[in-house]
Amino acid sequence: MLQILVVCGAGLGSSFACQMSVESVLQDIGVKASVDHSDISSAAGTRADIIISGKNFESQFRRYDLSMDLIFLDRLVDKKEIEEKLVPVLKSKGAL
């Protein structure tokens, strides 16, 4: 199954909230995926297919040569923004 990891600074609040919004969007668009959350320091070793995080983390992620798709959000719990940015990635992966 497609794996999505949501990342924030502490890995238990903002990312957890974002995970709920992501799960809600996935349900709306009818895509099944496994969603989890973590803090940025443990995100580097992840095998997730897609990483979703806040705009403020973009420069830190860009430093690594990560093979998965990266999505950066202005608003972590904005379902509209999540859908707009997630749908093209899901389509490119053939999940939608």
Add this chain to the structure above:
Amino acid sequence: MTETYFTKDNVQFNVEVNDWKDAIYKSVALLRKNGFVTDDYATEVINNVKKYGPYIVIYPGIAIPHTRPENGALKVGVSLVTLKTPVYFKDTSSPVKIMISFSATDNEQHLEIIKMIVKIVENGLIDKISTMTSLADLNNLIGDGIS
């Protein structure tokens, strides 16, 4: 959690703050007063925000100060502060009006608090909460927001 989230001990309306750091200190002070966190927790939140950027601002108007359990969380707890004058965090385009601080002791037990916060945002309740001055009104609204 079946009791109301918010009581006279963990809510303050129209709090005056100097800047985003002061807002974090005053919001986390209510967690400390209730024995949910140690004295260091607020400073740890501030250091994390300095290090990673304003990840606690999850939507325009709301910040949710929190950090890792090992940074001073003693129990799962929550507090709510509305700001008399909204404050800007670095790199955010709109100011924060309400602060919901929480502490977590593991990765799961605070799930209900996060759910409540997400509902507040998704149901568009930030502005309404920011103008409130009564605990009863707040709990009525959050009750409505959750159900």
